[in-house]
Amino acid sequence: MIGKRVVEERPITLSEAKALLEKRAESGGELNYEQKTSLDYLAKFSKLTPEQSRKIVEDLVAKSDKIKPEIAVKIVDLLPKDEEDVRAIFAKQRFTLTKEEIEAILATLPKE
Numbered sequence: 307m308i309g310k311r312v313v314e315e316r317p318i319t320l321s322e323a324k325a326l327l328e329k330r331a332e333s334g335g336e337l338n339y340e341q342k343t344s345l346d347y348l349a350k351f352s353k354l355t356p357e358q359s360r361k362i363v364e365d366l367v368a369k370s371d372k373i374k375p376e377i378a379v380k381i382v383d384l385l386p387k388d389e390e391d392v393r394a395i396f397a398k399q400r401f402t403l404t405k406e407e408i409e410a411i412l413a414t415l416p417k418e
């Protein structure tokens with residue numbers, strides 16, 4: 307990767323990564339083995355559109371100062387169903403969420 311540099315770095319959701327790889331494949335760019343494998347994985351496990359996922363991430367970050375963009379992306383990728391799932395995502399954090407904060411997070415996520 308000589309001559310290339312990082313222009314921007316931000317966490318993205320599974321659906322955004324899927325959209326990027328699909329765009330590259332459609333534009334005639336050849337996907338290498340890792341990219342093809344990633345695209346297969348993303349096709350199986352991404353449940354939302356890129357627009358939906360980005361909106362939910364922004365909502366989560368705006369609602370609470372405890373939720374960083376990296377954690378919000380992980381919440382959108384996993385789409386937790388109950389309180390225990392949310393607590394598992396925040397297990398390594400140095401703080402604990404209140405029941406109201408967890409309910410607010412679950413209320414922001416789409417119901418399947």
